[in-house]
Amino acid sequence: MAEVSAQDLISQLSKSPESHKRKEYLHWDDYFMATSLLSAKRSKDPVTQVGACIVDSQNRIVAIGYNGFPRNCSDDVFPWSKAKKGSQEFDPLEDKKMYVVHAEANAILNSNGMSLSGTRLYTTLFPCNECAKLIIQVGISQVLYLSDKYADKPTYRASKRMLDAVGVEYKRHIPQKKTITIDFDTFPEEDPNASLGLNELHL
Numbered sequence: 001m002a003e004v005s006a007q008d009l010i011s012q013l014s015k016s017p018e019s020h021k022r023k024e025y026l027h028w029d030d031y032f033m034a035t036s037l038l039s040a041k042r043s044k045d046p047v048t049q050v051g052a053c054i055v056d057s058q059n060r061i062v063a064i065g066y067n068g069f070p071r072n073c074s075d076d077v078f079p080w081s082k083a084k085k086g087s088q089e090f091d092p093l094e095d096k097k098m099y100v101v102h103a104e105a106n107a108i109l110n111s112n113g114m115s116l117s118g119t120r121l122y123t124t125l126f127p128c129n130e131c132a133k134l135i136i137q138v139g140i141s142q143v144l145y146l147s148d149k150y151a152d153k154p155t156y157r158a159s160k161r162m163l164d165a166v167g168v169e170y171k172r173h174i175p176q177k178k179t180i181t182i183d184f185d186t187f188p189e190e191d192p193n194a195s196l197g198l199n200e201l202h203l
């Protein structure tokens, strides 16, 4: 068996993956957008699930939200459908847009009244005009979004008009990582001591 000098051992150890900074860590913008995407998973909207996350200048998440009905307005009672104009059974009161609180508005409301001045908002869908009003009023200074699928609609054009007028920056987030997998099975199910019965020992 070849002998390994102490010096060799030290240099080998210093080359092991555990001795270096991990390279696959999430960058801030991906991290916050992924947080918004995770939040969107809470939405009951069958068509579009939106998530939003507000972050302060020190990269601390100060609030998150997703689109849903106001508290205590039951998801099983209020409509998740869109009323079709022109159809015989058209009933504007049976349209989700009358009731849904948008993800961005929920995130702002979830901040519990703390100052949002100078914060960044990460949202999976570009904010509408109503949310743009709130964004401006609370002093959010930057909006990062993933999708702008309704860009041609007047409400989204009005939103950009307001954001442009007051200098709130907005930009599409281009993820550095294509996929982020969350697999609960990759984590140990239980405390390793449990299998040894050590948890039952009261020493």
Ligand SMILES: Nc1ccn([C@H]2C[C@H](O)[C@@H](COP(=O)(O)O)O2)c(=O)n1
Binding pocket: 045, 047, 048, 049, 050, 066, 067, 068, 082, 096, 100, 101, 102, 103, 104, 125, 126, 127, 128, 131
């Ligand atoms: N920036 C946005 C835009 C829309 N939402 C919500 C409102 C609805 O629940 C849903 C859009 O439904 P669709 O018209 O695609 O059937 O997304 C939001 O939270 N934030």
